[in-house]
Each structure stands twice: as structure tokens, then as C-alpha cells.
Amino acid sequence: MxxxxxxxxxxxxxxxxxxxxxxxxxxxxxxxxxxxxxxxxxxxxxxxxxxxxxxxxxxxxxxxxxxxxxxxxxxxxxxxxxxxxxxxxxxxxxxxxxxxxxxxxxxxxxxxxxxxxxxxxxxxxxAVYGLCEINRDKIKNARLIANPGCYTTCSILTAYPLVKEGLIDPDTLIVDALSGVSGAGRGGKVANLYCEVNESAKPYGVAVHRHTPEIEEQLGYAAGKKLTINFTPHLVPMNRGILATEYATLVKKDGALPTASDIRAAYEKYYGKEKFIRILEHGVYPETRWVEGSNFTDIGFKIDERTGRIIMMGALDNLVKGAAGQAVQNMNIMFGFDEAKGLDLVPSFP
Known part of the structure; x- marks a missing residue:
């Protein structure tokens, strides 16, 4: 103990x-x-x-x-x-x-x-960046973990395999993300009062949100070069959840664009054995309600053949996989426990 x-x-x-x-x-x-x-x-x-x-x-x-x-x-x-x-x-x-x-x-x-x-x-x-599915080996022997942010965890995990495998041009990456109000913390702020948030959705931190350089740095490691991306967060009237929708240009190989099978194979290569990342079936897209209260990240995608781009989508609970759950997962790795201890949670619905 x-x-x-x-x-x-x-x-x-x-x-x-x-x-x-x-x-x-x-x-x-x-x-x-x-x-x-x-x-x-x-x-x-x-x-x-x-x-x-x-x-x-x-x-x-x-x-x-x-x-x-x-x-x-x-x-x-x-x-x-x-x-x-x-x-x-x-x-x-x-x-x-x-x-x-x-x-x-x-x-x-x-x-x-x-x-x-x-x-x-x-x-x-x-300090080790505590994105468990990517830095597990470094986390094991660390004494100081930098637990990733909620937007960043969702944004990075959603795009990482495709950046790493060179299937998308990371310099074309655009990330639009939605967050529940708990992501802003418990401190009293007028902008987060019920009457200010309910029945409304708004972008904030446009072009200046502090999670931007974190996403750029970590995906830059995957790409093997420095990246600059567009990241726009939005506040929506729900308690929990992050939904990231990401867009990027596909990279041709041997004169042809990657197929849906190529994309899925890349996700399976990196996440196929991961307990807390669920790659959704073709044509099924993430919803925050299906991850609420859990440590799961759900990922889906759609190739837009008309534009030669891909739309990647990820969803997680900002307080669990986006914060506390990932922190406990890091603790489990550091102390040699099963990663799922304390985290074997079925998402709660309704």
C-alpha cells in the first residue's frame, strides 16, 4: 500500500x-x-x-x-x-x-x-511528459511527471499515429475542440456562471490558447520537426467532456492517397493493444456521452476524398483521462501496478 x-x-x-x-x-x-x-x-x-x-x-x-x-x-x-x-x-x-x-x-x-x-x-x-500510451517506458523510472492537459491529451492522441507514420501533412493540421465547463476549474469566474454558459457555445483563447505550444511540441516529436498548428477551443454548456475535431491534408505515397484501411492500420499499430484508447468502427464517431466518467479516449475518422483531407475525431472526459485518470495511470506505471487499477470504470450514462 x-x-x-x-x-x-x-x-x-x-x-x-x-x-x-x-x-x-x-x-x-x-x-x-x-x-x-x-x-x-x-x-x-x-x-x-x-x-x-x-x-x-x-x-x-x-x-x-x-x-x-x-x-x-x-x-x-x-x-x-x-x-x-x-x-x-x-x-x-x-x-x-x-x-x-x-x-x-x-x-x-x-x-x-x-x-x-x-x-x-x-x-x-x-520531467517526463506523462502521456501514458506514448511515453510509458520513460514514465516507469521518472520521479517528476508533467501530466498533460485535457485538450492536449485528446488532440495529440487523435493525430499521433498519422503524424508518426507520415500519412498526413502535420503543417496543415487544424484542431477545433469543445470542452465542458469543468475544464475551467472550480474558481469563481463570471464567464463560467450558469447564466453566462447555458444555452450558448463560444470560442475562446483564439490563436493564443496556452495548450497550443504543448500540442505543437509533442506532435513535433512525432513528425521529427518543429510544427505550427491552428488550435481553437470552444466552451459548451456541459459539465464534462472534450471533443476534438481535427483536419489535415493526406500525404500521397506512390501517387495515391492513403485509404481508410491504411489509416485504421496506423491507429491499430499504435493503439491496438491499449486498454484506454478505443478505435471506433468505420462510420462511428466519438461522442462525449460515451466516455463520461471513464478513462477512455474514443477515436474515429473520415477521409474526405473530395478535398484530399482527413477528419479525425477524439473524445474523452476532461477530468479523468484529461486530468486525474491519466495522473492515476501515471502513478500505476511508476509504481509497477497494473495500469488499470482504480480506473476500470464503465462510462456513466445517462
């Missing part, structure tokens, strides 16, 4: 980690960290944990926490984990950071897009 500490346990992603670990046979949460609710019972903050979690919320003292647990999840805003981590802590405990502090390998790009100074750039190179 490993001991787990969570800093940011009273945010949506932190609470989802707590929920998932309630069903994990080899992990026990012993530290529910929260700046806003110190000494308040955790179940008073989230009533769904009544009679399940009796503990009180503690502070975010990572120095003390590192002496108490085997792994720390930091489900916090950008900048906090980087300001707290040090050699002494990393020598004692593994850290899975759900913020963007260690996702980007170029500190200048991080500071440009996030508008804050990075407090511990010396750990950026060491």
Missing part, C-alpha cells in the same frame, strides 16, 4: 483523484491539501464523500508532505509546483504535477504563453 498526498484536493481535478483512489486497492490518500479549506472536513467541501472520507483538509506544505507519502499529486494552478519543488523533495517522493509547469521543454515558451516566471527550470529537462 502506497501513501498518497494531494495538493489542490478541493479543485475538480483533485477531487477526481480522490474519487478514483477510493477504488484503488494499493493506494491510500493520507493528505488532502487545500489552501482555502484548511481544517475543514473534506466531505463538507464535496458532499459525495460523506461517510467515505472523514479526514480534514491540510495545507500545501510540500516539505512536510514529502516525509509522509510516497507520491504527491499537485492539482494546482500554474507556478505553484515549480515554486515548491526542490532536490530534497524529489529525493524522497515522486511528484505528478497536473499543472503546465513542466510540460514544455523550452522555459522561454512557457514564460511567453503563461506570463509567469518559471521558478525551477532546472527540473524541466528531467
Amino acid at each position: 502506497i501513501k498518497v498526498g494531494i495538493i489542490g484536493a478541493t479543485g475538480y481535478a483533485g477531487a477526481e483523484i480522490v474519487r478514483l483512489l477510493q477504488a484503488h486497492p494499493d493506494a491510500q490518500v493520507v493528505w488532502y491539501g487545500s489552501r482555502s479549506y484548511i481544517d475543514k472536513k473534506y466531505s463538507e467541501t464535496f458532499g459525495n464523500f460523506y461517510k467515505l472520507v472523514d479526514s480534514k483538509c491540510l495545507d500545501d506544505n510540500m516539505e512536510e508532505l514529502a516525509n509522509e507519502v510516497d507520491v504527491i499529486f499537485t492539482a494546482t494552478p500554474q507556478g505553484l509546483c515549480a515554486s515548491l519543488v526542490n532536490d530534497d523533495i524529489l529525493n524522497k517522493v515522486k511528484i505528478i504535477d497536473l499543472s503546465a509547469d513542466f510540460r514544455l521543454k523550452d522555459v522561454k515558451i512557457y514564460e511567453e504563453w503563461y506570463k509567469i516566471e518559471h521558478k525551477s527550470p532546472q527540473y524541466i529537462e528531467e
Whole structure:
């Protein structure tokens, strides 16, 4: 049994980690960290944990926490984990950071897009980008994991095999993605109030969303070159879910465009044995309702022969595979557990 500490346990992603670990046979949460609710019972903050979690919320003292647990999840805003981590802590405990502090390998790009100074750039190179299906071997021996963002997980997984196999021109890639409101976090913001969101859909962060360089960097590794893409997120009136629709020009080989069989073979090559990626049948497209509450990513595609382009679609639950579920999956890999422990969840519907 490993001991787990969570800093940011009273945010949506932190609470989802707590929920998932309630069903994990080899992990026990012993530290529910929260700046806003110190000494308040955790179940008073989230009533769904009544009679399940009796503990009180503690502070975010990572120095003390590192002496108490085997792994720390930091489900916090950008900048906090980087300001707290040090050699002494990393020598004692593994850290899975759900913020963007260690996702980007170029500190200048991080500071440009996030508008804050990075407090511990010396750990950026060491940190492993925790996209489990792609970086599993690196994750196994890591002590610092940069857990990917929700938009990025969906966008990267949807396009990765086709970029890696050279079936699409990645420089033509356009990503349109829709997110439920929980993706914006639990903090009070006028733009996320019920009356502001209900019965409406809107683009935001157009051409400047902070997940853009993360998608570019990771797909750039697959392409073997630096990429520049178009990424436009949209807020839609639902609690959970990400749906990414991606467009790219197909690349001819021997004078012919790839067929649907070629595309499916590429997805099967990389994901055929993956438990948490479901490649949908031909003509079936992802829907957020079929992944809600689960760690699955559903992927479908359609070749547009008229334009010589492909339309790729992916869906996941932004709080599970897009955040907490992937973090637990990373933990399982790091500690040598079965990856599915705590994550064997049937999507909930309706």
C-alpha cells in the first residue's frame, strides 16, 4: 500500500483523484491539501464523500508532505509546483504535477504563453511528459511527471499515429475542440456562471490558447520537426467532456492517397493493444456521452476524398483521462501496478 498526498484536493481535478483512489486497492490518500479549506472536513467541501472520507483538509506544505507519502499529486494552478519543488523533495517522493509547469521543454515558451516566471527550470529537462500510451517506458523510472492537459491529451492522441507514420501533412493540421465547463476549474469566474454558459457555445483563447505550444511540441516529436498548428477551443454548456475535431491534408505515397484501411492500420499499430484508447468502427464517431466518467479516449475518422483531407475525431472526459485518470495511470506505471487499477470504470450514462 502506497501513501498518497494531494495538493489542490478541493479543485475538480483533485477531487477526481480522490474519487478514483477510493477504488484503488494499493493506494491510500493520507493528505488532502487545500489552501482555502484548511481544517475543514473534506466531505463538507464535496458532499459525495460523506461517510467515505472523514479526514480534514491540510495545507500545501510540500516539505512536510514529502516525509509522509510516497507520491504527491499537485492539482494546482500554474507556478505553484515549480515554486515548491526542490532536490530534497524529489529525493524522497515522486511528484505528478497536473499543472503546465513542466510540460514544455523550452522555459522561454512557457514564460511567453503563461506570463509567469518559471521558478525551477532546472527540473524541466528531467520531467517526463506523462502521456501514458506514448511515453510509458520513460514514465516507469521518472520521479517528476508533467501530466498533460485535457485538450492536449485528446488532440495529440487523435493525430499521433498519422503524424508518426507520415500519412498526413502535420503543417496543415487544424484542431477545433469543445470542452465542458469543468475544464475551467472550480474558481469563481463570471464567464463560467450558469447564466453566462447555458444555452450558448463560444470560442475562446483564439490563436493564443496556452495548450497550443504543448500540442505543437509533442506532435513535433512525432513528425521529427518543429510544427505550427491552428488550435481553437470552444466552451459548451456541459459539465464534462472534450471533443476534438481535427483536419489535415493526406500525404500521397506512390501517387495515391492513403485509404481508410491504411489509416485504421496506423491507429491499430499504435493503439491496438491499449486498454484506454478505443478505435471506433468505420462510420462511428466519438461522442462525449460515451466516455463520461471513464478513462477512455474514443477515436474515429473520415477521409474526405473530395478535398484530399482527413477528419479525425477524439473524445474523452476532461477530468479523468484529461486530468486525474491519466495522473492515476501515471502513478500505476511508476509504481509497477497494473495500469488499470482504480480506473476500470464503465462510462456513466445517462
